[in-house]
Amino acid sequence: MSGSFEVGTSAGFRALHRIPWLPPPEGDLHMHEYRVEIVVERGSLDDRGMVCDLDLLESALGNATAALEGTDLDDIRPPDTEAVTVEVLARWFHGRLERAVAAAGGESLAVRVWESATAFGGYRGVVSSSE
Numbered sequence: 001m002s003g004s005f006e007v008g009t010s011a012g013f014r015a016l017h018r019i020p021w022l023p024p025p026e027g028d029l030h031m032h033e034y035r036v037e038i039v040v041e042r043g044s045l046d047d048r049g050m051v052c053d054l055d056l057l058e059s060a061l062g063n064a065t066a067a068l069e070g071t072d073l074d075d076i077r078p079p080d081t082e083a084v085t086v087e088v089l090a091r092w093f094h095g096r097l098e099r100a101v102a103a104a105g106g107e108s109l110a111v112r113v114w115e116s117a118t119a120f121g122g123y124r125g126v127v128s129s130s131e
Helices: 053-067 086-103
Strands: 005-016 030-042 108-114 120-127
Touching: 005 053, 030 053, 030 086, 053 086, 086 108, 086 120
Parallel strands: none
Antiparallel strands: 005 030, 030 108, 108 120
């Protein structure tokens, strides 16, 4: 049986969004308190016995959440989507963090964006320093 090691961290932020096909309040611009969690994996530990340095992950995630704090998420909406859902937001975080995760030694990155205590959307993929 093969396995992998993982480390992770999380951070909170507040941002505005709307889901235009839903009635108010979701269809109107409104604030959400989000929680984003990231998990970095690799097949074997580095020579320090780590997946990667948690301080580096926390710093990269802190920079990413700071970029969105208090903003309208339509500013980062991909042109092929109608709204920034938690799934779309998780993919944005993956793209924003993948270079830092790869440089720190991570092989894959999973992101979950929580919009409530019980509801989340996620994105998972390998990381590449060339993207």
